[in-house]
Amino acid sequence: MTEAPAMRDFALEAYMSKWEFVARYNLTGSDAESLRLPDLLALANDGERAEFENLSLSYTQTYGAPALRAEISRTYDSTAPEDILCFAGAEEGIYIAMKVLLTADDHAIVITPNYQAAETIPLSICAVTGIALDENDDWSLDIDKVEAAIRPNTKLISINFPNNPTGKILPRKTFDALVTLCRKHGIWLFSDEVYRLIERTPELRLPQAVDVYERGISLNVMSKAYGLPGLRIGWIACKDRALLQRFERYKHYLSICNSAPSEVLARIALRNRETVLARTRGIVSNNIGLLNDFFADYSHIFDWKEPNGGCVAFIRYKGPDGVEAFTQKLVEEAGVFFLPSSVYRSDLGPVPQDRLRVGFGHLDLREGLSALGKYLMRNDRY
Ligand SMILES: Cc1ncc(COP(=O)(O)O)c(C=O)c1O
Structure with missing residues (x-):
């Protein structure tokens, strides 16, 4: 009997688990800003709230x-x-x-x-x-x-x-x-x-x-x-x-x-999906404005183009050090976390290796961009 090949490590999730909960600024997440429990329960009707509070586990x-x-x-x-x-x-x-x-x-x-x-x-x-x-x-x-x-x-x-x-x-x-x-x-x-x-x-x-x-x-x-x-x-x-x-x-x-x-x-x-989705879309739309402004000042380093859906983009990094070294130093020295394109390496064919993933579903994007901007200014080759 032939054995099925083992699954290789899930590169993205492994990289995420290293940095996601320790990096100060996560500029790479693919989810939208999480709701807090009280905010979600505030959307419940009386029946749902009673059901939740009396729930058998x-x-x-x-x-x-x-x-x-x-x-x-x-x-x-x-x-x-x-x-x-x-x-x-x-x-x-x-x-x-x-x-x-x-x-x-x-x-x-x-x-x-x-x-x-x-x-x-x-x-x-x-x-x-x-x-x-x-x-x-x-x-x-x-x-x-x-x-x-x-x-x-x-x-x-x-x-x-x-x-x-x-x-x-x-x-x-x-x-x-x-x-x-x-x-x-x-x-x-x-x-x-x-x-x-x-x-x-x-x-x-x-x-x-x-x-x-x-x-x-x-x-x-x-x-x-x-x-x-x-x-x-x-x-x-x-x-x-x-x-x-x-x-x-x-x-x-x-x-x-x-x-x-x-x-x-x-x-x-x-x-309550219309309310929940309107909140997400509002955050994403505001963040796209921030990214358009930010990357306009750094077009010599990044090729940013607003994608037509979702809350992530896979943008080219043009610095001389290469995207792996850049993202590594950036998270270690400034706490700003991006996923480099190596985590998207495929067994099925080439994937561009000069890119990083920007996530823009979260409320703290402005602070993260400010930290990124300061890091780029401190490093004069940028
Ligand atoms: C395209 C895609 N599918 C599936 C998943 C897995 O979703 P979940 O974490 O909710 O299981 C993800 C998570 O990032 C994803 O990006």
């Missing part, structure tokens, strides 16, 4: 609490609560979907650059082809390259738009072409939509895969646009209920069920 249903699944299903155009399966964050959903869908005889296609789980988990199971977004053409996706990569045994195409780390959103016609391609070949479209609902304008918002394609699998989470990563509530929406049940059976070996308090809190946030 028991196991909950593996699929997720029925009322939560009902609230989640309302965030799609066409799903029923039975089409939703909750997970401990989006990460568990990626893991389980890949483990259930793919076998050693299959082939998968994954976009690069990516959140590493998107490629490392499939790579531990089967052959995977990477299709690179074109950094010289505003991170565009060449649909002909995707088509050319399809093999008779291609089972799944995995996408993530708005993309981590580039913030790219596909034009609607490219997304539609991808769906058409998947339909033609009977391929599952695994669509990581965790940054959806953070777009520069609503017209840029893509449909959710599950709403437009019978083999669409939509992944989402409370962590990003809703600013509630600590709840660890994610979900998959999929209309193939037999497949969803296979995912559920796998979950019995992992988290089993979600945390009961998190389920109630997620439901409160989702019922």
Whole structure:
């Protein structure tokens, strides 16, 4: 029997765990500013508050609490609560979907650059082809390259738009072409939509895969646009209920069920989603203004371009020391934390190695930029 290859370390998460909680200024986070518990509870109606305060801290249903699944299903155009399966964050959903869908005889296609789980988990199971977004053409996706990569045994195409780390959103016609391609070949479209609902304008918002394609699998989470990563509530929406049940059976070996308090809190946030999302979008929009101003003064060092979605951008660093040395010294000497492009290294093909990830979902961006500006001024070669 041949053994599946081991999964290499998750470079981004390993780098994050080294610096995320010690760096003074985190200018690289991919989530939006977290809500505080009292602020979230202030949005609860009397019934929800009473439910939260009297909650039994028991196991909950593996699929997720029925009322939560009902609230989640309302965030799609066409799903029923039975089409939703909750997970401990989006990460568990990626893991389980890949483990259930793919076998050693299959082939998968994954976009690069990516959140590493998107490629490392499939790579531990089967052959995977990477299709690179074109950094010289505003991170565009060449649909002909995707088509050319399809093999008779291609089972799944995995996408993530708005993309981590580039913030790219596909034009609607490219997304539609991808769906058409998947339909033609009977391929599952695994669509990581965790940054959806953070777009520069609503017209840029893509449909959710599950709403437009019978083999669409939509992944989402409370962590990003809703600013509630600590709840660890994610979900998959999929209309193939037999497949969803296979995912559920796998979950019995992992988290089993979600945390009961998190389920109630997620439901409160989702019922008030317009308020919660307006807060996130306000913070992001204000931060983009700050970044535009800041980088205008430092265009000799950074190529900043506002991405069309999400709250991260993957910007070029042009200093002579290179981005690895720069980000390392910057966090050690000034406490300003950026992820360097090495954490996005892919096993599927080259990823630009002169970039860093800027995150702009947090309220303390102004202070962080001020510390960065002072550091750059102190170092006269900048
Ligand atoms: C594209 C993408 N998918 C999934 C995840 C995992 O989300 P969570 O931390 O909520 O499990 C992340 C986290 O950064 C992400 O960027």
